[in-house]
Amino acid sequence: MxxxxxxxxxxxxxxxxxxxxxxxxxxxxxxxxxxxxxxxxxxxxxxxxxxxxxxxxxxxxxxxxxxxxxxxxxxxxxxxxxxxxxxxxxxxxxxxxxxxxxxxxxxxxxxxxxxxxxxxxxxxxxxxxxxxxxxxxxxxxTEVEEEVDPEGEIVFEKNFNEDVVGEEPTDVTVSEAGGTVSVVDLPSAENKSVYLEDTSEETNVILSKSFDDLVGTVTVDLKFMQPSYTSSTKIVRVKGGCNSCNHRNKE
CATH class of the missing domain: 2.60.120.200 (Jelly Rolls)
Structure with missing residues (x-):
């Protein structure tokens, strides 16, 4: 200019x-x-x-x-x-x-x-x-509002604290073909958990829960521990009418 x-x-x-x-x-x-x-x-x-x-x-x-x-x-x-x-x-x-x-x-x-x-x-x-x-x-x-996780309805919740140590857990399904599933006082008697003890060389032990079909955003939350590490353990496997996903231990 x-x-x-x-x-x-x-x-x-x-x-x-x-x-x-x-x-x-x-x-x-x-x-x-x-x-x-x-x-x-x-x-x-x-x-x-x-x-x-x-x-x-x-x-x-x-x-x-x-x-x-x-x-x-x-x-x-x-x-x-x-x-x-x-x-x-x-x-x-x-x-x-x-x-x-x-x-x-x-x-x-x-x-x-x-x-x-x-x-x-x-x-x-x-x-x-x-x-x-x-x-x-x-x-x-243009300012975008932060996405807020919707407050969902809890479909199933279980901490095993009301179950009896040494017995099978209630409100879930177990398959003990390869061993046993029992309630244990770990990490404490007031905070129990379930132990899937596999005593077989070829058959697994399963804990599962079925529920009515869910849509939208579904959250699955749990705690996991292995006393001795082994690969291919299915920490959580989710199934539906046509899709499934796995989270497993992998070397």
Whole structure:
């Protein structure tokens, strides 16, 4: 932008549909000859001016709502600067990066705004001092609500603490063709568990539970321990009408 006037400014601007959420504006800026009050970037919405970055006292600076300034970096004539302004419309704050370095975080808006639909850059208007703008980029991140696990209905719950030590557990099905299934006082008499003791070289021992068909998201939760490690133990195997899955010990 070549400014040849002593009293009027030269401006470049871009309008777009109103944006919400988190909006990022990036550009490259250079002043061939330094002059204060050049608007590197001014951001507007339907409510007015929300953010201003300009040259001030030899620096690129962020303009606060009380018209004071936060210096971001000293300006050198003829040098390019990468400027990035991240505008959080929900939090009503901005963060400014210069040359990919965070210089100002969570600064307040110059004026409150609910949307952004316009940006501009213009010369000081008080002398023939121009500046260069390049690589302008505007992007939007609409905030996504964190996914919350639904509170499901417990279909079956069993801790074996009410069962008798040395006997088969209740409310589950056992197959003892290869050994025995019994309640044990492990890790303690108050916190019992079930031991699947396999005494066969070729037949396994099974504990299972059947229930009505379930759909949607189903969670299976249990504790597992092996006194002596062996491969191919089925920790949990889940079956349905057409699909199944395994979690097993594997070398």
């Amino acid at each position: 070549e400014d040849t006037s002593e009293s009027d400014s030269v401006q470049i601007s871009k309008s777009f549909e109103a944006l919400t959420g988190i909006v990022t504006i990036q550009l490259k800026f250079k002043q061939p000859s330094y002059k204060s009050s050049a608007k590197v970037l001014r951001v507007k919405g339907g409510d007015g001016i929300s953010a201003i970055i300009e040259t001030k006292d030899g620096h690129i600076a962020y303009r606060n709502s009380d018209d004071t300034y936060k210096n971001l970096i000293e300006v050198k004539e003829g040098q390019w600067y990468d400027v990035k302004l991240v505008v959080n419309l929900q939090a009503q704050t901005t963060s400014t990066y210069i040359n990919d370095e965070l210089k100002l975080e969570n600064a307040n808006f110059y004026r409150p705004a609910t949307t952004i639909d316009f940006i501009e850059s213009f010369t000081p208007g008080s002398g023939a001092f121009g500046h260069n703008i390049d690589n302008l980029l505007i992007s939007q991140q």
